[in-house]
Amino acid sequence: MTTRRPDDARTVTTSGSNDYATFRRALRRASPQLARPLPWIAHPDPWAVLVSEFMLQQTQTSRVVEPWHRFLAAFPTPNACADAPLSAVLRLWSGLGYHRRAKALHEAARRVRDAHDGEVPREVRDLRSLPGVGEYTANAVASFAFARPVAVLDTNVGRVLARALVNRTLRPAEARALAQELVPRRDSASFNQAMLDLGARYCKSSPLCADCPVAMACRWRLEGGVDPAPRSAGVSRPQSTFEGSDRQVRGRVLAALRESALTSAQLRSCLDGVETGRYGSILAGLVDDGLVERRGRVVRLVGD
Numbered sequence: 366m367t368t369r370r371p372d373d374a375r376t377v378t379t380s381g382s383n384d385y386a387t388f389r390r391a392l393r394r395a396s397p398q399l400a401r402p403l404p405w406i407a408h409p410d411p412w413a414v415l416v417s418e419f420m421l422q423q424t425q426t427s428r429v430v431e432p433w434h435r436f437l438a439a440f441p442t443p444n445a446c447a448d449a450p451l452s453a454v455l456r457l458w459s460g461l462g463y464h465r466r467a468k469a470l471h472e473a474a475r476r477v478r479d480a481h482d483g484e485v486p487r488e489v490r491d492l493r494s495l496p497g498v499g500e501y502t503a504n505a506v507a508s509f510a511f512a513r514p515v516a517v518l519d520t521n522v523g524r525v526l527a528r529a530l531v532n533r534t535l536r537p538a539e540a541r542a543l544a545q546e547l548v549p550r551r552d553s554a555s556f557n558q559a560m561l562d563l564g565a566r567y568c569k570s571s572p573l574c575a576d577c578p579v580a581m582a583c584r585w586r587l588e589g590g591v592d593p594a595p596r597s598a599g600v601s602r603p604q605s606t607f608e609g610s611d612r613q614v615r616g617r618v619l620a621a622l623r624e625s626a627l628t629s630a631q632l633r634s635c636l637d638g639v640e641t642g643r644y645g646s647i648l649a650g651l652v653d654d655g656l657v658e659r660r661g662r663v664v665r666l667v668g669d
Contacts, residue, residue, distance in 0.1 A: 614644075626669055
């Protein structure tokens, strides 16, 4: 259902479409109230930040905290991760799903070890060269680990930009340009984190405008109209249903193989209700992705 806010709308005069000082001040004042107690926020180790960003891709924040702690306890440095077999990384990825991210993180750790002397690179262009690192992850690590003044644009931030800053739907390129224009030169990491926190806690898909601590600086609240956030920014796609999906079956296969290598018959018996043809296709996909290998009749995680 389309959301409108005529009840909160009021007549305002703005000093220009690119005057964002009022919003910046409101966000700064609200940042202590917005802050979430997440262990990777303001963490001094760039590797810990990089691991968190890999884990947060397509995964709810609440599901990441425990695996993040577990992973860093086992692999406190990029070299420790790079030197371990992929199977060890996959075992520590339990509960996070999208296991190709684990393989990409393992490959990124190897690239850091071999090309960057074991130190996570500081610049966006070098971060983008790491396997599994796209625009968002590179900017997030550059901002949160190295205080680079670059925008961190995800779905949460896209909603804030569309509603609070311009009160209209934003195309992806517009959202990227606006996000970068908004980032201050100083203390950009805390500003980016506050934007993420605002989107996650208040400026949600179903926004909590009545309680929002920056509501008085929000153009949508002041001007009213149709909610501009849906279809704005284009920075993410809705996930498909998990229950009964191939993703779920892939997870069941990997969960069984985390316990031990199995014969194909033993593995097949762990997957009640999965048609033989579908099982074969999913197993072949895991092999093609480099997560699983077959040696004769035995199926195992790569690296076991």
